[in-house]
Amino acid sequence: MVNIADILIPISTFVTFFAVYLLVSLALNLQQGYTGIPNLGLFLSIIVGAVVTAVLPSRLAMVIYSVPPELNFIEDNAQVVALLNVHLASDPFTSIGLLLLTIVVAAGAGMVTGYLTSFFVRRLDETYLAVFLLALAEAARTIGTYYRPLAGGNFGISMPNFVGWFGADYYYLGLFILISSVSVLIFFLTERLCHSPFGRLLRSIREDELTAKTVGKDTNRVKMIVMALSSGILAVAGVLNTTRQAAAVIPTYDRIDFTFWPWLMVIVGGSGNNLGTLVGTISLISLRRVLIYMKPSLSFLPFSPIWFEHILLGIILLLVMFRRPEGLIPEKPRKLQGP
Amino acid sequence: MEILETIDIVKKFGEFRALNGVTLGVEKGKVTVLIGPNGSGKTTLINCLTGVYRPDEGTVRYKGDDITGKAPHKLRKIGIARTFQIPAPFKKLTVFENLMVSAGNQLGEDILKALARRIWLPQEEELTEKSLALLKSFDVEGKRNNLAYELSGGQLKLLELLRLLMEDVELCVLDEPVGSIHPVLANKIFSTVKAMSEKEGITFLIVEHRLDIAMRYADNVCALVEGKILCHGSPKSVLENEELQRTYLSLKNVRK
Ligand SMILES: Nc1ncnc2c1ncn2[C@@H]1O[C@H](COP(=O)(O)OP(=O)(O)O)[C@@H](O)[C@H]1O
Numbered sequence: 272m273v274n275i276a277d278i279l280i281p282i283s284t285f286v287t288f289f290a291v292y293l294l295v296s297l298a299l300n301l302q303q304g305y306t307g308i309p310n311l312g313l314f315l316s317i318i319v320g321a322v323v324t325a326v327l328p329s330r331l332a333m334v335i336y337s338v339p340p341e342l343n344f345i346e347d348n349a350q351v352v353a354l355l356n357v358h359l360a361s362d363p364f365t366s367i368g369l370l371l372l373t374i375v376v377a378a379g380a381g382m383v384t385g386y387l388t389s390f391f392v393r394r395l396d397e398t399y400l401a402v403f404l405l406a407l408a409e410a411a412r413t414i415g416t417y418y419r420p421l422a423g424g425n426f427g428i429s430m431p432n433f434v435g436w437f438g439a440d441y442y443y444l445g446l447f448i449l450i451s452s453v454s455v456l457i458f459f460l461t462e463r464l465c466h467s468p469f470g471r472l473l474r475s476i477r478e479d480e481l482t483a484k485t486v487g488k489d490t491n492r493v494k495m496i497v498m499a500l501s502s503g504i505l506a507v508a509g510v511l512n513t514t515r516q517a518a519a520v521i522p523t524y525d526r527i528d529f530t531f532w533p534w535l536m537v538i539v540g541g542s543g544n545n546l547g548t549l550v551g552t553i554s555l556i557s558l559r560r561v562l563i564y565m566k567p568s569l570s571f572l573p574f575s576p577i578w579f580e581h582i583l584l585g586i587i588l589l590l591v592m593f594r595r596p597e598g599l600i601p602e603k604p605r606k607l608q609g610p
Numbered sequence: 611m612e613i614l615e616t617i618d619i620v621k622k623f624g625e626f627r628a629l630n631g632v633t634l635g636v637e638k639g640k641v642t643v644l645i646g647p648n649g650s651g652k653t654t655l656i657n658c659l660t661g662v663y664r665p666d667e668g669t670v671r672y673k674g675d676d677i678t679g680k681a682p683h684k685l686r687k688i689g690i691a692r693t694f695q696i697p698a699p700f701k702k703l704t705v706f707e708n709l710m711v712s713a714g715n716q717l718g719e720d721i722l723k724a725l726a727r728r729i730w731l732p733q734e735e736e737l738t739e740k741s742l743a744l745l746k747s748f749d750v751e752g753k754r755n756n757l758a759y760e761l762s763g764g765q766l767k768l769l770e771l772l773r774l775l776m777e778d779v780e781l782c783v784l785d786e787p788v789g790s791i792h793p794v795l796a797n798k799i800f801s802t803v804k805a806m807s808e809k810e811g812i813t814f815l816i817v818e819h820r821l822d823i824a825m826r827y828a829d830n831v832c833a834l835v836e837g838k839i840l841c842h843g844s845p846k847s848v849l850e851n852e853e854l855q856r857t858y859l860s861l862k863n864v865r866k
């Protein structure tokens with residue numbers, strides 16, 4: 272008989288990976304695609320989300336289940352996680368509660384991060400801003416990598432299992448349901464927002480900020496809202512990614528995986544519309560998956576297949592820029608019917 | 611009564627004084643036309659009045675309040691609107707969207723209300739009517755679904771003007787509104803302006819080089835030369851000013 276997990280694992284792995292990336296590219300699309308804020312440091316707020324997940328729910332669970340105080344979550348990681356997993360597996364309410372709390376707190380922390388960075392968004396011109404945000408994110412990654420108390424430093428830490436109560440066979444189903452529903456919910460809310468006068472306001476700021484000001488728009492305030500909102504989404508992506516991996520490893524949140532690829536997804540799909548972002552995200556994620564499966568047969572390459580992925584990133588970018596700069600699904604302005 | 615006053619405005623670019631002590635009053639409910647040679651500082655003055663630049667010295671007063679250096683969006687909220695000499699539309703928005711986004715106090719621009727369609731839909735429909743009516747009155751409703759960057763230079767100039775009519779306005783500052791617009795439309799624009807000032811008491815400050823058209827509609831004329839007001843008064847008196855004749859008008863060949 273086929274084991275249910277054998278079917279669930281690949282599907283869940285793919286879908287949850289996609290769901291996390293969808294949030295990242297949605298956030299980028301809000302910033303760059305709609306409002307024209309070039310952010311090369313998306314992974315700053317993702318790291319904030321991952322760190323909140325590393326710090327908050329396990330510490331709370333240790334208190335709730337009275338784990339002996341001499342055990343330290345970072346230093347005795349394996350032991351603590353094993354202890355907590357036993358409790359959490361039979362306590363769905365606490366598990367869900369902790370997870371929801373983590374999402375809310377992380378979203379809040381992400382929004383504060385976005386709010387703080389928005390002060391630079393007002394003051395710096397495009398190129399400086401992009402590089403400055405990249406530098407900020409790199410700083411956060413460096414701290415996360417070398418300061419162990421946060422999230423275990425370079426090697427990261429294992430996380431207790433908050434969907435363990437689904438049972439061993441259905442664990443991946445639990446991840447699938449949890450992560451994709453958060454992602455779908457955020458997608459539809461963003462879509463709704465972008466198809467309102469608020470979305471139109473964002474696009475006007477992208478097109479000409481001075482004109483937007485002279486027709487009475489407080490563009491600084493709007494940019495602040497966009498930074499806070501999208502950084503909140505990015506932090507949620509950090510929570511979900513940590514949850515799906517059952518580990519928080521800060522050094523993996525780097526600029527290539529968590530900024531350059533999302534940029535490519537938005538550009539390929541077509542920026543300034545969320546459907547394009549979705550299409551761009553799913554096509555590039557599928558491509559990367561295919562590459563992973565093809566790796567053994569790529570051994571004829573004169574270099575490691577790992578680098579092939581990075582080269583591909585550049586090639587796709589060039590192709591899109593030259594052949595279809597507006598992306599697979601170009602932005603569609605709202606047409607008015609009638610005579 | 612003067613709705614807008616500037617007192618000794620100085621604006622420097624490096625060492626160069628683009629405005630060198632401009633003192634000017636704009637009469638409420640009238641059409642004031644600002645003339646002057648290229649590079650005399652007209653656009654710079656407008657930028658200082660509408661919050662785009664902060665003057666290095668001097669004061670701007672609007673209805674008696676000091677508004678020097680206030681941000682453009684705040685000035686728009688208290689009734690000061692402007693157009694740009696070089697049209698600055700929202701290029702990748704349609705003409706219709708360009709107008710819609712220019713309306714003030716939109717419920718749907720609040721991030722929370724934006725999520726609830728029923729809150730903002732009635733207002734959106736009202737504004738749709740309003741913008742279509744505006745487009746119709748200038749015979750350009752056929753362009754409503756065009757992206758702004760597809761428009762011609764003259765159409766863009768018109769869009770600049772229509773954009774500021776989407777919200778209540780008390781003082782309109784127009785920077786060369788009819789440059790590159792054909793005479794029929796140019797006259798129509800100026801007669802609209804005149805009607806608005808006469809019927810609704812809206813004040814206009816208009817920079818314009820096409821004196822043949824502008825002078826017909828002007829109540830007051832003001833000449834700016836090398837960053838200073840040379841003369842100010844009725845169209846007739848300004849056009850008769852000898853120094854202005856020499857520096858500017860002789861080149862324009864204007865009949866009074
Ligand atoms: N941003 C700027 N930087 C430097 N010089 C400027 C700037 N804007 C205008 N100037 C200079 O100030 C003078 C007045 O310009 P402007 O106000 O555009 O004139 P006008 O609108 O009357 O033709 C010109 O000599 C112009 O070169």
Ligand SMILES: [Mg+2]
Pocket residue numbers: 652653654695
């Ligand atoms: Mg000018």
